[in-house]
Amino acid sequence: MEHIRRNERMAALTKLLTSAPNRIFTLSHFCELFGAAKSTLSEDIDLLKGVFTRFQLGQLETVTGAAGGVRYRRAISPEKAHSFVSDLCQQLSTTSRVLPGGFLYLSDILSQHELVTTMGTIIAQQYYDAQPDFVLTMETKGIPVALMTAEAMGLPLVIARRSSKVYEGPAVNINYVSGSAGHIETMSLNRRAVTEGTRALIVDDFLKAGGTAKGMIDLMAEFHVDVIGTAFVMSTAAPQKKQIENDRSLMVMDVDPADPSTLTVRPADWLTQSVKA
Amino acid sequence: MEHIRRNERMAALTKLLTSAPNRIFTLSHFCELFGAAKSTLSEDIDLLKGVFTRFQLGQLETVTGAAGGVRYRRAISPEKAHSFVSDLCQQLSTTSRVLPGGFLYLSDILSQHELVTTMGTIIAQQYYDAQPDFVLTMETKGIPVALMTAEAMGLPLVIARRSSKVYEGPAVNINYVSGSAGHIETMSLNRRAVTEGTRALIVDDFLKAGGTAKGMIDLMAEFHVDVIGTAFVMSTAAPQKKQIENDRSLMVMDVDPADPSTLTVRPADWLTQSVKA
Numbered sequence: 001m002e003h004i005r006r007n008e009r010m011a012a013l014t015k016l017l018t019s020a021p022n023r024i025f026t027l028s029h030f031c032e033l034f035g036a037a038k039s040t041l042s043e044d045i046d047l048l049k050g051v052f053t054r055f056q057l058g059q060l061e062t063v064t065g066a067a068g069g070v071r072y073r074r075a076i077s078p079e080k081a082h083s084f085v086s087d088l089c090q091q092l093s094t095t096s097r098v099l100p101g102g103f104l105y106l107s108d109i110l111s112q113h114e115l116v117t118t119m120g121t122i123i124a125q126q127y128y129d130a131q132p133d134f135v136l137t138m139e140t141k142g143i144p145v146a147l148m149t150a151e152a153m154g155l156p157l158v159i160a161r162r163s164s165k166v167y168e169g170p171a172v173n174i175n176y177v178s179g180s181a182g183h184i185e186t187m188s189l190n191r192r193a194v195t196e197g198t199r200a201l202i203v204d205d206f207l208k209a210g211g212t213a214k215g216m217i218d219l220m221a222e223f224h225v226d227v228i229g230t231a232f233v234m235s236t237a238a239p240q241k242k243q244i245e246n247d248r249s250l251m252v253m254d255v256d257p258a259d260p261s262t263l264t265v266r267p268a269d270w271l272t273q274s275v276k277a
Numbered sequence: 278m279e280h281i282r283r284n285e286r287m288a289a290l291t292k293l294l295t296s297a298p299n300r301i302f303t304l305s306h307f308c309e310l311f312g313a314a315k316s317t318l319s320e321d322i323d324l325l326k327g328v329f330t331r332f333q334l335g336q337l338e339t340v341t342g343a344a345g346g347v348r349y350r351r352a353i354s355p356e357k358a359h360s361f362v363s364d365l366c367q368q369l370s371t372t373s374r375v376l377p378g379g380f381l382y383l384s385d386i387l388s389q390h391e392l393v394t395t396m397g398t399i400i401a402q403q404y405y406d407a408q409p410d411f412v413l414t415m416e417t418k419g420i421p422v423a424l425m426t427a428e429a430m431g432l433p434l435v436i437a438r439r440s441s442k443v444y445e446g447p448a449v450n451i452n453y454v455s456g457s458a459g460h461i462e463t464m465s466l467n468r469r470a471v472t473e474g475t476r477a478l479i480v481d482d483f484l485k486a487g488g489t490a491k492g493m494i495d496l497m498a499e500f501h502v503d504v505i506g507t508a509f510v511m512s513t514a515a516p517q518k519k520q521i522e523n524d525r526s527l528m529v530m531d532v533d534p535a536d537p538s539t540l541t542v543r544p545a546d547w548l549t550q551s552v553k554a
Binding site: 051 | 285287288289290291292293296297310324325327328329331332334335374376382384385389390391393394416418420421424427433434435436446469470
């Protein structure tokens with residue numbers, strides 16, 4: 001093989017590592033690919049760590065042990081996360097976005113890949129330690145941010161459906177009470193979608209009373225799956241008492257549905273506190 | 278600023294360019310970021326082009342003209358695309374995946390980020406020249422592959438809903454005939470979701486008779502939007518005559534719904550021909 005220079009290796013390494021976030025690559029894998037010695041690759045990685053830190057491109061980590069190697073994680077500093085969410089809040093603080101029932105029109109921001117990639121990164125950072133096996137969302141609007149959270153964590157995404165009349169094959173259905181409206185709804189998931197004994201991270205767009213989220217947790221219980229966290233793009237200030245606990249949202253909105261001009265949207269407290277800390 | 282070495286610049290450039298596919302960055306932008314001369318950056322980019330080609334990491338292109346600069350596009354060779362799709366076909370050629378009505382269970386593969394990223398890359402490659410302004414899909418199963426197609430092309434994603442009863446605000450609704458079933462269904466899109474006079478690329482999971490796709494084209498006509506292409510993950514061999522034209526799918530399935538053991542799944546002809554060519 002023609003000799004590969006350090007600058008070429010470092011560029012290729014950057015692409016390969018950042019395209020597969022949170023996946024551990026062994027040094028041997030790269031040694032073979034580039035026809036280089038382990039010591040050379042170690043130096044490359046050390047140099048890359050410096051570049052990633054200096055230009056705030058994410059975190060490159062060396063993982064020791066039998067399954068060790070090098071791993072890239074998307075990362076965003078508390079300050080940048082807070083500033084990103086604050087900008088979003090400002091964009092969303094538009095009374096014409098207030099929808100009947102105290103909801104907010106979010107569909108446009110929830111399908112922009114740059115935005116959901118950053119949201120997914122912020123959410124992922126909160127749950128690496130809890131080591132989920134997959135990300136679960138409920139159709140429809142939360143799918144893009146859930147997909148990008150799953151990508152950031154290197155995990156599969158599982159999507160629960162609103163009903164089982166959707167040509168999905170044998171499914172587990174549960175009924176749940178949509179919190180705010182008080183309607184009984186059905187949630188459905190294909191029997192082969194998840195494996196018993198695994199751990200789920202729930203990611204969705206909107207948390208109001210928590211009926212849907214509670215439904216997802218109950219659905220996971222049917223599959224004998226633990227839910228290690230619940231994350232949302234937006235939660236509402238009222239009702240303050242949700243049907244679930246330990247939820248984490250990026251933004252909090254407060255509005256009197258009868259008077260859209262009362263709308264306020266702000267970054268969640270934990271984001272604001274992480275900057276002050 | 279402390280001097281930045283070529284290998285550091287090349288690593289950072291790789292991350293910045295590949296994180297924003299199909300976006301044109303000016304050389305001046307990078308000159309400022311790295312405190313380096315244009316001639317130096319030009320050399321960096323030339324070296325990067327070689328690395329990207331050598332390790333098949335995608336395409337780096339210099340775009341000339343007033344709005345010129347350098348642009349990264351995800352790319353996959355015809356051989357690799359065909360081989361990727363062939364592997365998928367093999368994985369899907371399982372009679373237990375056949376669902377009532379002649380559908381195939383695809384939900385598991387349609388929410389894996391590695392798979393939908395590659396599918397999105399293959400689809401995007403077919404439509405750069407047609408210069409769409411956004412990607413349109415219909416909820417639910419096509420959302421991840423549509424999002425990754427949009428990401429590959431640097432475009433926004435727009436998601437049509439199955440009905441307007443979804444707290445989305447003022448919407449345009451159309452009725453359409455779900456081709457195979459013959460039911461009349463409603464499709465809905467928020468009035469502010471797209472801009473008149475723009476161009477849409479439709480990406481969805483499944484093409485059978487084409488009723489839903491025809492509905493999306495009609496919906497776009499209501500918004501005075503041209504549809505420049507329609508791409509699907511899977512189409513069915515029957516009916517051969519679809520309600521839309523110029524559709525492009527990755528895979529074709531053929532099955533007698535009454536006898537799942539007749540199932541075959543193969544790469545679409547255009548993929549096979551691109552390898553032979």
